Amino acid sequence: MTAAAMLECAYWAQDQVSFQRAEEKIKRTLHISIDDDTIRKAAGYIGKAVFEEDCRKADEAWAEFCKRPLVSEPKRKKGVLYIETDGSSVNTRIQDENGSTWRENKLAIFFSTDHIYKWKNKKGEICRKIEKKEYVSYLGSVSEFKKHVLAGAIRNGYGRYEKVVLLSDGAGWIANMKDELFGEDVLQILDFFHLSENVYSYGKAKFKMNESQYIPWADEKCKKLRDGKWKEVLGELDPEETYKNTVNLYHYINSNKEHIDYPQYSAMGLFIGSGAIESSNKIIVQRRFKQAGMRWGVSTAQYLMTLVSKWESELWESDVVNRTYKILN
Incomplete structure (x- = not known):
């Protein structure tokens, strides 16, 4: 050949x-x-x-x-x-x-x-x-x-x-x-794309795939995280609340808190x-x-x-x- x-x-x-x-x-x-x-x-x-x-x-x-x-x-x-x-x-x-x-x-x-x-x-x-x-x-x-x-x-x-x-x-x-x-x-x-995916997956499990509940819940959490209000989101989550095939959302956000200052990143013109x-x-x-x-x-x-x-x-x-x-x- x-x-x-x-x-x-x-x-x-x-x-x-x-x-x-x-x-x-x-x-x-x-x-x-x-x-x-x-x-x-x-x-x-x-x-x-x-x-x-x-x-x-x-x-x-x-x-x-x-x-x-x-x-x-x-x-x-x-x-x-x-x-x-x-x-x-x-x-x-x-x-x-x-x-x-x-x-x-x-x-x-x-x-x-x-x-x-x-x-x-x-x-x-x-x-x-x-x-x-x-x-x-x-x-x-x-x-x-x-x-x-x-x-x-x-x-x-x-x-x-x-x-x-x-x-x-x-x-x-x-x-x-x-x-x-x-x-x-x-x-x-x-x-932020991955973070949002994990928030929505967690919401689906939490509300048993009920779109009328998990979509507004996840939308609100993602907006707060995008606005830099991660402490507020952590205060609304139970550290012990876990679901099969999803991350522990509290732990996931808390362990990455030094890497989610999205308002600052956006102000710098960076991809988030x-x-x-x-x-x-x-x-x-x-x-x-x-x-x-x-x-x-x-x-x-x-x-x-x-x-x-x-x-x-x-x-x-x-x-x-x-x-x-x-x-x-």
Whole structure:
């Protein structure tokens, strides 16, 4: 198989919802027959090469960091570098020590104010759209994922912007990673999109899915939190009141109280919850890896997820095509 043919296999493998659909698409568009197993092998070969190169660069960044921690430039340009990170599970063929086959994929997004388009809608409200972002996906431990986050932050301008913001869902591992890599140089914000989701989920459980009760209740709590009245919200919650499949809302808000000063963040012109990480999990993980009945080999999923991330980051030509021709020629 030529390099060009392998790249076609890799592209359609990450673009379609299954290898079988990729086989159909190649036949329709290129008028050639390549079976789904060959497509899987070709995509795996290329994805492995791309992923291993990313790991090499991440290890290099980590080695330099261990020698000398990150230092910001004395004269930093105006603007903000945003880092968003989250986890989403993928069903694998390998059981963990608890017997579960689900393994968490850790996803990070990097974008800056240099690539945010702003406009006003008919109501005069300022709207913003992220026009360029980089995704980094890692199906494994935090200890390795943090190296990729470090390398991604550096690639996207860490140290050159006057502000750096980390948006997250409030998970402890994310806060620990932020402290280890960036310390106080990064402002951590609890993504308001995630906070709102948890408030509504809690409200649904509290009022047994009665929309006439949980919607106004959740609307009120979210408005107060958006206005910085988190103490008032905590006073209205019972610390001991918990429901199945929801967070303990009192504990969740209380443990993140240092990261929910939304009036101040808004006054600074910062994103407080774009929903970017949530939509990214749908783009990178759910669309391709969580179809009904899917179970993955960990390596197969990682290599393909790397290809999906490169395409969505608009890095296909530089990081996939160029690397493939370098390896094969």
